[in-house]
Amino acid sequence: xxxxxxxxxxxxxxxxxxxxxxxxxxxxxxxxxxxxxxxxxxxxxxxxxxxxxxxxxxxxxxxxxxxxxxxxxxxxxxxxxxxxxxxxxxxxxxxxxxxxxxxxxxxxxxxxxxxxxxxxxxxxxxxxxxxxxxxxxxxxxxxxxxxxxxxxxxxxxxxxxxxxxxxxxxxxxxxxxxxxxxxxxxxxxxxxxxxxxxxxxxxxxxxxxxxxxxxxxxxxxxxxxxxxxxxxxxxxxxxxxxxxxxxxxxxxxxxxxxxxxxxxxxxxxxxxxxxxxxxxxxxxxxxxxxxxxxxxxxxxxxxxxxxxxxxxxxxxxxxxxxxxxxxxxxxxxxxxxxxxxxxxxx
Amino acid sequence: xxxxxxxxxxxxxxxxxxxxxxxxxxxxxxxxxxxxxxxxxxxxxxxxxxxxxxxxxxxxxxxxxxxxxxxxxxxxxxxxxxxxxxxxxxxxxxxxxxxxxxxxxxxxxxxxxxxxxxxxxxxxxxxxxxxxxxxxxxxxxxxxxxxxxxxxxxxxxxxxxxxxxxxxxxxxxxxxxxxxxxxxxxxxxxxxxxxxxxxxxxxxxxxxxxxxxxxxxxxxxxxxxxxxxxxxxxxxxxxxxxxxxxxxxxxxxxxxxxxxxxxxxxxxxxxxxxxxxxxxxxxxxxxxxxxxxxxxxxxxxxxxxxxxxxxxxxxxxxxxxxxxxxxxxxxxxxxxxxxxxxxxxxxxxx
Numbered sequence: 001x002x003x004x005x006x007x008x009x010x011x012x013x014x015x016x017x018x019x020x021x022x023x024x025x026x027x028x029x030x031x032x033x034x035x036x037x038x039x040x041x042x043x044x045x046x047x048x049x050x051x052x053x054x055x056x057x058x059x060x061x062x063x064x065x066x067x068x069x070x071x072x073x074x075x076x077x078x079x080x081x082x083x084x085x086x087x088x089x090x091x092x093x094x095x096x097x098x099x100x101x102x103x104x105x106x107x108x109x110x111x112x113x114x115x116x117x118x119x120x121x122x123x124x125x126x127x128x129x130x131x132x133x134x135x136x137x138x139x140x141x142x143x144x145x146x147x148x149x150x151x152x153x154x155x156x157x158x159x160x161x162x163x164x165x166x167x168x169x170x171x172x173x174x175x176x177x178x179x180x181x182x183x184x185x186x187x188x189x190x191x192x193x194x195x196x197x198x199x200x201x202x203x204x205x206x207x208x209x210x211x212x213x214x215x216x217x218x219x220x221x222x223x224x225x226x227x228x229x230x231x232x233x234x235x236x237x238x239x240x241x242x243x244x245x246x247x248x249x250x251x252x253x254x255x256x257x258x259x260x261x262x263x264x265x266x267x268x269x270x271x272x273x274x275x276x277x278x279x280x281x282x283x284x285x286x287x288x289x290x291x292x293x294x295x296x297x298x299x300x301x302x303x304x305x306x307x308x309x310x311x312x313x314x315x316x317x318x319x320x321x322x323x324x325x326x327x328x329x330x331x332x333x334x335x336x337x338x339x340x341x342x343x344x345x346x
Numbered sequence: 347x348x349x350x351x352x353x354x355x356x357x358x359x360x361x362x363x364x365x366x367x368x369x370x371x372x373x374x375x376x377x378x379x380x381x382x383x384x385x386x387x388x389x390x391x392x393x394x395x396x397x398x399x400x401x402x403x404x405x406x407x408x409x410x411x412x413x414x415x416x417x418x419x420x421x422x423x424x425x426x427x428x429x430x431x432x433x434x435x436x437x438x439x440x441x442x443x444x445x446x447x448x449x450x451x452x453x454x455x456x457x458x459x460x461x462x463x464x465x466x467x468x469x470x471x472x473x474x475x476x477x478x479x480x481x482x483x484x485x486x487x488x489x490x491x492x493x494x495x496x497x498x499x500x501x502x503x504x505x506x507x508x509x510x511x512x513x514x515x516x517x518x519x520x521x522x523x524x525x526x527x528x529x530x531x532x533x534x535x536x537x538x539x540x541x542x543x544x545x546x547x548x549x550x551x552x553x554x555x556x557x558x559x560x561x562x563x564x565x566x567x568x569x570x571x572x573x574x575x576x577x578x579x580x581x582x583x584x585x586x587x588x589x590x591x592x593x594x595x596x597x598x599x600x601x602x603x604x605x606x607x608x609x610x611x612x613x614x615x616x617x618x619x620x621x622x623x624x625x626x627x628x629x630x631x632x633x634x635x636x637x638x639x640x641x642x643x644x645x646x647x648x649x650x651x652x653x654x655x656x657x658x659x660x661x662x663x664x665x666x667x668x669x670x671x672x673x674x675x676x677x678x679x680x681x682x683x684x685x686x687x688x689x690x691x692x693x694x695x696x
Contacts, residue, residue: 055550056521163638193405194577198621198634205631220550223580227623227632246628264555265625266580270604273584280559281552284520344626 008043015076051229105187107167165196244330373431401586457532463524474512522553594650601683611685
């Protein structure tokens, strides 16, 4: 991996987003906060795919919204090519957004049903006319349709005339319209059928090679994330608990939550029923409005000790693996990080 | 429990030995829509034995849920219409029963678990009331008895502090706990057959594992037949005994779960298995089945899968393949394995 030699295109530093909980109708007072994202840092390098996995409520979609400036962070910075974009507004924000685009989860609700496909894909040009002057727009939209594998003749059709997979292609074409460098994909294939999922994943990989895109790929399906990602980060209750190369996370996970998550994924192989250790977690994810002290995972962790409730584990390469020359030496936020065999494999 | 035991003995004597618990034969369901007649189910046949798990695998629009709704008798009619076939449950055709007779079967003998627990539960009634309702309506239990049974059931599906939570409302439970309540409700009258339609699709993966484990354990304990309807090839591999793969309203392949995963005999099954990324290894480019499923109002004349199939020939376009028994390399038929493909041999062995 070329991380050390290259500058990150996107760098997130100590990002925090708390949503206030209020009481009262006329005089609202804050009674607490949902800690959706709580002190997260990571980098995205040019041309790479960083996968973010986690269960519902872990804050992964809030991260996407923060990166798009759809939500303002409570604290922390987001550097795009060295410039902090987290507090930009107006013209400066508009200029940055051109380079960071988004593909949404639900292709049924993220496309306006009253607009034609041509209008949907061409709409970004209304905001950034410098990319395609008025006369060129139709040609540009046709080209984009062709790039995502749709017939350019469909330019005047409406979204309801397309299937789910085709709609997601329209969403991708819209994301590509302004030649962005970064595309943030929030569960882009989870609403699609298995056979169509593979088509869209292959398309996204092809486009990445063709245009040198960087993807932040947010999903809950661990197999898909492994397939598409160069590096993977695992989130739990607003925290990044483990991050590393795909092989580090899937073949050598050291955080108990990652291990439990991987072991819970059913493998499409009936012969793997035996021989694989299942870690069945008890209980539910605690409320992000009132997270446990210390390590957030300790209430469901089989390794938890007193230290876990007192001291927050930091996300760093664990001391004992610091000298290891293998994928096991990656950042993991656990006091008792260690490898556990047979979680993802039979 | 004792009632269940008596039921089983009675049923075994009533029906000839070897009769499956449920036997669906050549079922056809169509929907009358503005675009024409949509043939959602076109001659589906499958059977389930007591204590067995049959997974019905298919993508949206394959007819897997419509088949289940027809068995359960909860199909919206109109626009739906059962155009033909038989659904034999313990030897009796459900389709020939009166509505009153069917109501006795529903819940009592065949129960269903739905995907979305939140919209399947009544938001303004407590879960204890809704669970207890089963006993009040079907068994004539008193309110007090019903509540006691509801607590027992909640304990059974391992909802912590059942006694304190029996009067809580559905929104006060998490997604996984709500799905447990759905399972408890399905189990309430100790049915012989449970139909689970995408029971864990809405759940997170760690919770999915908890719920599937619970379902499998209870199924073994009560020796129920289970029809698991899903699109998730991982879940199927984990819990199913046998599989029926559906495509455009027909079963294209059927057989033992291990055999099908090892050696699929239909190009669609093979394509599905090749198109999913693996957790335990990093693959190269995914195999993608090209094109889209056919519209149900205008099914192709020959094989429904032929427009998307790499192996399709002129024969596939003109002549619809009927399910044939699959044989092994030596030519001996494999019990219970069928494939509806003209080229199943080539798909299986090549």
